[in-house]
Amino acid sequence: MNILSRIALILVCAGTLSSAEIVHQYQSDMTLPTDIAILADGRICVADGVNARILVFDSKGASTELRFPEMKRPLGLAADDNGGLLVSDTQAKSVFILDKYLNLKVNIPLESSVDPTDVLAVGKQLWVVDNDGHQILVIDRKGQLKHTLGKKGSVGPTFSYPSTISSGKDDQIFVCDVLNGRLQLFNTDFRYQGQIADWGITPGQFFRPKGVASQADGRIAVSDSFTGTLQIFKSQSSEGTMIVDSNSNPLHFQNPTGIAWDKSGLLWVVESATGSVMGVQLP
Amino acid sequence: MMRRYGSYLLVLLLVPAFLLGQGKRKNSDEKECGICHVQWHPERNNVKSLLPQLETSTVIDGRAGVVSHEQMCLSCHDGYVKDSREVFGSSNHKKDMNQAHLKIQGLPLGTDGEIYCGTCHTPHALKPNNPGGLAPFLRDEAVNSDLCLSCHSSNAKDHVNHPIKVKLSPSQQVPEGGQLSSDGTIECLTCHPIHGDRPVLAVEGENRKALCTSCHEEYFQIELTDHDLPTTLSNSGSSMGPNLEGQDVCASCHSTHNGQGKMMWAQEIDKSDGGNAFCLFCHSPEGLAPLKAYSHEGHLVEDFIMPKDVPALGIKAGDDLLCTSCHDPHQWEYTQKHSVGFQNEEGTEYTSFLKLPDDAQGQLCTACHTNQKKIFASDHSVSREGFQQYFKASKTFKGQCSVCHDTHGSGWEDSDVDKTRMLCESCHTGVHYPSTVGGFDHPMDIAIAETSTLPGFDGKITCITCHDPHVWGRSHNELKTADLDGNDANSFLRMSNWPEPTLCLDCHEDQAAVINTDHDLSNETHNACSFCHAAHNASIEDGLVSAWDESAGKTMNEHICFSCHRPSGSAAEKMPDSWNHPREYGTITHPVRGTGTWKDFPLFDIDGPAEVVGFIDCFTCHDPHRWSFNPEVSVKKDTNEDGDYMTSFLRNPSHETLCTDCHGENTLWKFNYYHDPVKRKRY
Numbered sequence: 001m002n003i004l005s006r007i008a009l010i011l012v013c014a015g016t017l018s019s020a021e022i023v024h025q026y027q028s029d030m031t032l033p034t035d036i037a038i039l040a041d042g043r044i045c046v047a048d049g050v051n052a053r054i055l056v057f058d059s060k061g062a063s064t065e066l067r068f069p070e071m072k073r074p075l076g077l078a079a080d081d082n083g084g085l086l087v088s089d090t091q092a093k094s095v096f097i098l099d100k101y102l103n104l105k106v107n108i109p110l111e112s113s114v115d116p117t118d119v120l121a122v123g124k125q126l127w128v129v130d131n132d133g134h135q136i137l138v139i140d141r142k143g144q145l146k147h148t149l150g151k152k153g154s155v156g157p158t159f160s161y162p163s164t165i166s167s168g169k170d171d172q173i174f175v176c177d178v179l180n181g182r183l184q185l186f187n188t189d190f191r192y193q194g195q196i197a198d199w200g201i202t203p204g205q206f207f208r209p210k211g212v213a214s215q216a217d218g219r220i221a222v223s224d225s226f227t228g229t230l231q232i233f234k235s236q237s238s239e240g241t242m243i244v245d246s247n248s249n250p251l252h253f254q255n256p257t258g259i260a261w262d263k264s265g266l267l268w269v270v271e272s273a274t275g276s277v278m279g280v281q282l283p
Numbered sequence: 284m285m286r287r288y289g290s291y292l293l294v295l296l297l298v299p300a301f302l303l304g305q306g307k308r309k310n311s312d313e314k315e316c317g318i319c320h321v322q323w324h325p326e327r328n329n330v331k332s333l334l335p336q337l338e339t340s341t342v343i344d345g346r347a348g349v350v351s352h353e354q355m356c357l358s359c360h361d362g363y364v365k366d367s368r369e370v371f372g373s374s375n376h377k378k379d380m381n382q383a384h385l386k387i388q389g390l391p392l393g394t395d396g397e398i399y400c401g402t403c404h405t406p407h408a409l410k411p412n413n414p415g416g417l418a419p420f421l422r423d424e425a426v427n428s429d430l431c432l433s434c435h436s437s438n439a440k441d442h443v444n445h446p447i448k449v450k451l452s453p454s455q456q457v458p459e460g461g462q463l464s465s466d467g468t469i470e471c472l473t474c475h476p477i478h479g480d481r482p483v484l485a486v487e488g489e490n491r492k493a494l495c496t497s498c499h500e501e502y503f504q505i506e507l508t509d510h511d512l513p514t515t516l517s518n519s520g521s522s523m524g525p526n527l528e529g530q531d532v533c534a535s536c537h538s539t540h541n542g543q544g545k546m547m548w549a550q551e552i553d554k555s556d557g558g559n560a561f562c563l564f565c566h567s568p569e570g571l572a573p574l575k576a577y578s579h580e581g582h583l584v585e586d587f588i589m590p591k592d593v594p595a596l597g598i599k600a601g602d603d604l605l606c607t608s609c610h611d612p613h614q615w616e617y618t619q620k621h622s623v624g625f626q627n628e629e630g631t632e633y634t635s636f637l638k639l640p641d642d643a644q645g646q647l648c649t650a651c652h653t654n655q656k657k658i659f660a661s662d663h664s665v666s667r668e669g670f671q672q673y674f675k676a677s678k679t680f681k682g683q684c685s686v687c688h689d690t691h692g693s694g695w696e697d698s699d700v701d702k703t704r705m706l707c708e709s710c711h712t713g714v715h716y717p718s719t720v721g722g723f724d725h726p727m728d729i730a731i732a733e734t735s736t737l738p739g740f741d742g743k744i745t746c747i748t749c750h751d752p753h754v755w756g757r758s759h760n761e762l763k764t765a766d767l768d769g770n771d772a773n774s775f776l777r778m779s780n781w782p783e784p785t786l787c788l789d790c791h792e793d794q795a796a797v798i799n800t801d802h803d804l805s806n807e808t809h810n811a812c813s814f815c816h817a818a819h820n821a822s823i824e825d826g827l828v829s830a831w832d833e834s835a836g837k838t839m840n841e842h843i844c845f846s847c848h849r850p851s852g853s854a855a856e857k858m859p860d861s862w863n864h865p866r867e868y869g870t871i872t873h874p875v876r877g878t879g880t881w882k883d884f885p886l887f888d889i890d891g892p893a894e895v896v897g898f899i900d901c902f903t904c905h906d907p908h909r910w911s912f913n914p915e916v917s918v919k920k921d922t923n924e925d926g927d928y929m930t931s932f933l934r935n936p937s938h939e940t941l942c943t944d945c946h947g948e949n950t951l952w953k954f955n956y957y958h959d960p961v962k963r964k965r966y
Binding site for chain 2: 031032034049050073075090091115117131161163164176178179199200201202203205207208210224225226227228229250252254255257272273
């Protein structure tokens with residue numbers, strides 16, 4: 001990017017935040033890690049599915065690994081309400097429930113047609129993203145199907161390869177709708193609440209939205225794996241704001257996927273292509 | 284009027300809807316392609332565009348081929364549209380690999396000639412679930428190796444590469460993660476997962492063991508034998524040979540691709556050594572196994588085409604006879620129960636990388652030499668007591684064939700020493716064997732009759748001229764013996780020698796006249812020769828007379844003849860009343876006179892033939908093999924025919940004797956009445 005373009009970008013990006021800074025970068029021989037979840041005790045869990053494991057980083061970045069014979073290729077992670085961890089595994093076709101000691105407690109096998117890319121605890125229910133099925137499955141913790149949301153499509157409560165799911169304030173549920181280039185919103189009563197952004201390559205648009213995380217204050221962070229950017233939305237109706245570096249250029253990551261906020265306000269980003277997880281300090 | 288206004292209203296309503304629909308379709312088409320072809324996006328040049336600056340050397344429609352950039356592919360294949368994390372996580376078959384050696388045909392490359400995702404894949408290919416569709420969106424079929432060979436054609440050349448297009452045997456298994464073609468044949472993908480995390484399946488570093496064992500587990504009996512060169516060379520402590528550290532046991536001899544010769548040979552070979560070149564690379568004075576150098580002596584291993592199938596050794600008719608006809612270099616011991624030897628262990632008949640052992644049944648050798656199996660039932664079986672005593676005494680052990688034959692020893696035929704005879708005598712002059720020879724035996728250093736087809740050593744008679752040590756009774760299908768003395772029907776004789784003495788007459792054709800004469804004493808165990816003659820352990824050397832009565836007479840002739848021609852003998856009716864010639868009158872032999880051969884008028888002394896001067900004895904006048912000197916009356920008219928001056932086993936007519944030298948005109952009288960003690964004195 002030449003200097004004129006950078007200046008132009010700064011001028012047009014009126015909604016950009018002050019510069020963000022990468023304050024942590026953890027690597028532990030991960031291969032294309034996908035999702036991240038931050039446990040109640042602050043430990044950071046990262047799905048390293050190619051290596052059939054989950055890495056758990058402590059506050060100093062030291063990692064330990066979780067492996068279970070039942071776990072083949074974990075992809076999606078979410079913190080469970082009781083301090084434990086939820087794992088979706090696309091090869092095992094299962095959702096795993098780990099307790100707060102990260103012991104595997106429950107293996108919920110899914111139909112073989114289900115492609116579970118992410119999972120979210122919503123009360124006593126689990127919302128499972130069925131990527132290939134272009135839908136959300138709502139099951140109880142015994143695997144009993146309670147509800148389904150969406151179908152393949154591009155208008156309204158439909159999906160084209162939904163990827164990750166996250167909850168926000170006011171019982172909002174966000175789902176990254178990858179090939180539709182948007183964030184789909186539902187409430188916990190399964191009602192469709194509309195979408196955030198649409199497909200495109202300019203700020204406020206998504207080309208490959210992959211990760212979504214919501215802060216208690218209502219901010220919604222979304223990663224775009226192709227453009228390598230992060231955008232913040234204050235609400236459903238707000239314009240997206242790019243996360244930029246000290247030069248006011250969009251802070252760029254190589255294939256960012258899963259993201260999560262920690263209690264201190266750091267936004268943790270899985271940089272899949274480099275096998276890293278990064279803590280980003282936002283202004 | 285209302286209808287007209289209605290029509291206008293309808294048009295006003297439909298046109299915007301149509302235009303709106305057109306706009307949506309355009310947007311939809313734009314996204315349909317733009318979902319990957321992002322460089323076609325109308326905002327691509329917008330200063331706000333978030334498109335990353337991707338370095339790419341691919342050009343599509345005159346623009347940088349961002350669409351084919353790996354990051355575009357990964358944006359879906361990272362697990363969130365399609366899960367290809369293992370593919371993208373693989374370090375294998377990346378675009379930065381060295382491809383200068385390849386001849387890539389019919390596949391797109393980057394402007395710098397490098398491969399990229401689109402070299403092999405195109406999303407525009409038929410979807411895999413459509414007829415003809417190739418997963419995963421391949422430009423050509425990979426599972427049958429077509430796509431791979433577009434670049435790696437040299438890796439499919441027969442013999443120097445691992446074969447493809449062949450089916451696994453029932454005992455072979457597809458390597459985990461490998462694929463067979465739809466026809467079940469081995470293809471590139473059987474071993475090469477393309478995007479796995481290793482160049483080939485289950486390979487650790489340069490060690491291919493885990494991969495190779497899936498199909499070739501039996502060959503890994505080679506491990507820790509002397510043919511396990513990575514181990515052997517490492518243990519040798521020397522720097523000789525190739526550096527095979529960390530490589531699998533196969534690596535020393537086999538390269539999976541582009542080997543130096545057949546069987547994917549890994550080492551340089553001297554093609555002039557033919558099919559044995561693979562072995563001779565090491566088994567030569569300059570090779571890694573100089574102590575086991577092949578000497579080109581012993582068993583034939585070149586320039587011989589196998590005339591028939593030998594299933595036990597995996598040989599087919601038409602195969603070259605090679606080292607590997609007998610040896611399996613992958614297994615030290617044939618049963619695989621003793622697959623691991625210790626380093627430099629000297630081989631035995633059960634080990635030595637032999638396909639079959641040379642055990643008491645001679646399994647290895649008799650697989651081809653089937654006719655020699657008859658030896659097992661004979662006294663030449665190594666299981667017999669004599670051999671066992673020999674093995675015990677010598678603290679050695681030999682197999683049925685190797686006890687006599689040294690497969691890799693020096694050639695017997697080319698030696699100037701009769702090793703065959705030495706071999707026989709090594710046992711048959713010893714203490715452990717009943718048929719010991721070494722007394723008065725048939726001479727063996729004389730030329731074999733020109734008319735004979737019997738084998739010999741340097742054209743001369745040796746043991747195997749008469750004997751075939753593999754068959755006890757060749758002509759009579761008599762196999763079994765148990766420490767018995769033989770007779771003319773067996774005794775390992777090479778030719779039939781009973782009831783007709785065919786073997787003897789093969790050389791001694793002149794003596795065939797004895798057959799059916801009164802001197803043909805053949806019976807159920809003896810032929811016409813052996814009653815009087817013994818080929819081994821005869822009583823006297825001259826004539827190899829087998830048995831005689833020393834009390835029957837005073838001279839050698841008398842001892843022999845009077846054994847029968849005496850009152851208590853079998854020829855008592857033909858007992859001469861007078862026989863002896865005055866022995867004080869010596870007679871000079873024909874050879875000394877220069878007038879003929881010794882046989883024309885043989886002369887004797889007390890102990891045997893006289894070469895210069897002797898006296899007249901029985902065999903001077905009589906040839907016991909021939910009823911008459913006249914060939915026309917050589918056969919008797921009946922068994923009890925009395926003889927006369929023309930027959931009676933007389934050697935010559937009277938006028939051809941030396942008798943006239945002394946007896947002059949009385950010779951005929953003396954000759955006719957030689958055995959009449961009264962009449963012969965009349966003149």
